[in-house]
Amino acid sequence: MAKARFKEVPFTGAEAAAEAMRQINPDVVPVYPITPQTPIAQKFAQFVADGIVDSEMIRVESEHSAMSAAVGASAAGARAMTATSSAGLALMWEILGVASGSRFPIVMNVVNRALSAPINIHCDHADSMGTRDHSWIQIYCENAQEAYDNCILALKIAESVDLPVMIMQDGFITSHSVQNVRIYEDKAVKKFIGKRKLDKWLLNIDDPVTFGPLQLQDYNFETKYQQEIAMDDAKKAYLKIGKELSSLTGNRYPYIEEYRLKDADAVIIAMSSTAGTTKAVIDMMRKQGIKVGLVKPVLFRPFPYKEIGKALANAKYVAVLDRSFSFGANSPVYGEIMNSLYPLARKPGLQSYVFGIGGRDITEKDIENVFHDMLAGKITDKKKYISLRES
Amino acid sequence: MVSLKELAKKKQRLAPGHRTCAGCAAPIIVRTVLKATDKPVVVANATGCLEVTTTIYPYSSWKVPYIHNAFENAAATLSGVETAYRVLRRKGIVKKDIKFVAFGGDGGTYDIGLQSLSGALERGHNMVYVCYDNEAYMNTGVQRSGATPYCASTTTAPCGKVLQGKEQFKKDFTKIVAAHHIPYVAQASVHNWNDLFNKAKKAFEADGPAFINVLSPCPLGWKFDPAKSIEMAKLAADTRFWPLYEIENDVYKLNYKPAKIIPIVEFLKSQGRFKHLFKPENKHLIEEIQNHIDKTWDELLRLCLEK
Numbered sequence: 102m103a104k105a106r107f108k109e110v111p112f113t114g115a116e117a118a119a120e121a122m123r124q125i126n127p128d129v130v131p132v133y134p135i136t137p138q139t140p141i142a143q144k145f146a147q148f149v150a151d152g153i154v155d156s157e158m159i160r161v162e163s164e165h166s167a168m169s170a171a172v173g174a175s176a177a178g179a180r181a182m183t184a185t186s187s188a189g190l191a192l193m194w195e196i197l198g199v200a201s202g203s204r205f206p207i208v209m210n211v212v213n214r215a216l217s218a219p220i221n222i223h224c225d226h227a228d229s230m231g232t233r234d235h236s237w238i239q240i241y242c243e244n245a246q247e248a249y250d251n252c253i254l255a256l257k258i259a260e261s262v263d264l265p266v267m268i269m270q271d272g273f274i275t276s277h278s279v280q281n282v283r284i285y286e287d288k289a290v291k292k293f294i295g296k297r298k299l300d301k302w303l304l305n306i307d308d309p310v311t312f313g314p315l316q317l318q319d320y321n322f323e324t325k326y327q328q329e330i331a332m333d334d335a336k337k338a339y340l341k342i343g344k345e346l347s348s349l350t351g352n353r354y355p356y357i358e359e360y361r362l363k364d365a366d367a368v369i370i371a372m373s374s375t376a377g378t379t380k381a382v383i384d385m386m387r388k389q390g391i392k393v394g395l396v397k398p399v400l401f402r403p404f405p406y407k408e409i410g411k412a413l414a415n416a417k418y419v420a421v422l423d424r425s426f427s428f429g430a431n432s433p434v435y436g437e438i439m440n441s442l443y444p445l446a447r448k449p450g451l452q453s454y455v456f457g458i459g460g461r462d463i464t465e466k467d468i469e470n471v472f473h474d475m476l477a478g479k480i481t482d483k484k485k486y487i488s489l490r491e492s
Numbered sequence: 493m494v495s496l497k498e499l500a501k502k503k504q505r506l507a508p509g510h511r512t513c514a515g516c517a518a519p520i521i522v523r524t525v526l527k528a529t530d531k532p533v534v535v536a537n538a539t540g541c542l543e544v545t546t547t548i549y550p551y552s553s554w555k556v557p558y559i560h561n562a563f564e565n566a567a568a569t570l571s572g573v574e575t576a577y578r579v580l581r582r583k584g585i586v587k588k589d590i591k592f593v594a595f596g597g598d599g600g601t602y603d604i605g606l607q608s609l610s611g612a613l614e615r616g617h618n619m620v621y622v623c624y625d626n627e628a629y630m631n632t633g634v635q636r637s638g639a640t641p642y643c644a645s646t647t648t649a650p651c652g653k654v655l656q657g658k659e660q661f662k663k664d665f666t667k668i669v670a671a672h673h674i675p676y677v678a679q680a681s682v683h684n685w686n687d688l689f690n691k692a693k694k695a696f697e698a699d700g701p702a703f704i705n706v707l708s709p710c711p712l713g714w715k716f717d718p719a720k721s722i723e724m725a726k727l728a729a730d731t732r733f734w735p736l737y738e739i740e741n742d743v744y745k746l747n748y749k750p751a752k753i754i755p756i757v758e759f760l761k762s763q764g765r766f767k768h769l770f771k772p773e774n775k776h777l778i779e780e781i782q783n784h785i786d787k788t789w790d791e792l793l794r795l796c797l798e799k
Binding site (some may be wrong): 160178 | 549611
């Protein structure tokens, strides 16, 4: 595929996601308002009101019904997309499993926000991390451009392996900040997306199918096993479809982004917008001759253990920055990084950090301190907290 | 009016061989409703007795497209299906004129599914929702629901030394639906097949959402001889415990006025769930139930301009 023409537009992350949805032109969009997701729903609603898309929106009475209606629409043979945050994702939790267990390729933009209580509208990753074992493919975006690109990528991956995908962007930090986003021409995006291929679908009256049967001890295990196989397939599909999209956009879609990693002694693992801040700190420290680097996990489910292990094989120190807790256990990203390092013969020093809970700012200075602490050998087996009043 | 002979000749859309209990009224309700349209139909089903007994993988009793999602969301699920249908029809991917119907028990309708149903009704989806009301969570073992009648003994609100079963009257759910001012709302019962068939027909033909609340006697939960389900349903109508009426475009109509009103005590004494009411010290409770029925019947007569 030849490179697509594009125009550069100042968009917030939310607007970028809505723009991708406009180009995808999904059949059904059931959605319920919640901060900070709402600007996606609002912008898309305007597309519908102006007749720019063919989509039908269902203004449901809850996120539970949003996901339920998405399941119904996807079963019916339609392309279904939605968006949510925080409590909305938590309310959907039950039906997220129905969507993935029934193998419906629903695509959802998640704008990360803290979970209650105490109620808080700002960014952390407690919401999407709470759904990480729900058989949804999870892609985390650093900025508005990624939110746009990955939304397009997600739809095609979903339909190629029959699993739902959620695409995360940081609440307010990404969703409400304006950046220049390259928007590729409609024709090229629509051609890339293509049409949904239907095999068994509810509205095919001539081939009646029972969706959502009761499945007991004799079959349930096999169905769940097939979901696991589908996740393996998703990992392959992600790279393959990413390459196809790359030929259109010129951007790359790896499992992890490596930044100035090659000779780095100290490496930070950070996802989403914090990876961007970390890159700026790395550039600054590199100018001082300090060998620091970044690994940014993009695909979190399925998780690229081998690739991360390989990327960290030469690091002396690794600090993992988690924007959520797994209370009473290792934080979600840290746990996965530790798993990735296990096969290595020479393991780097590994430090867990928790930061940014409830939208607490993380500054360049904070990140610089993490690098300096690592390089000073300050590695412990305890969680450290960034910018927290511990007493 | 359709004859029984005609009805019997119509194709079965729910196959026999499902695993509902002997005497279960739910499959009779489903078959009668599905016969009321000759158009292709897509079914959504809430988790419950009907779902678990008809879809045990790798078998299915459903000869029509069917979707079960979860307990509380049959209406939301079907609203997604119906919306997808409108889009795919417009795009020429679906060519046939299809009808949509959801079946839910009283738990999935009166209680946990109320929000989802209310939302779907308010949005005006072109779909029928049928509640088969067996007056408790029968699938999980006869637990109390909002549809359980006053004083009925259930496993979570049993009669005991201090309490006499459920302490509240049954939720008047049909009226809650009526408050959505949808084109068609009805209350029907399994024994009156002709009335149920006609109501289902009107529901399928309505331009917008339609709702039918059907009493579904449950031998297991109500504790009566499985041979007597239809008798139980008739007794419920004749005692005015379960009046048959419809609301077409906000106009109430009474569909059945018993020629001879039977006192509620006859309904109560026919079922084990009310057995404790026949202790001498509980006589006042039966009177209370009778008074409640007289009052609600009077209200209904006024709404139906019969009084």
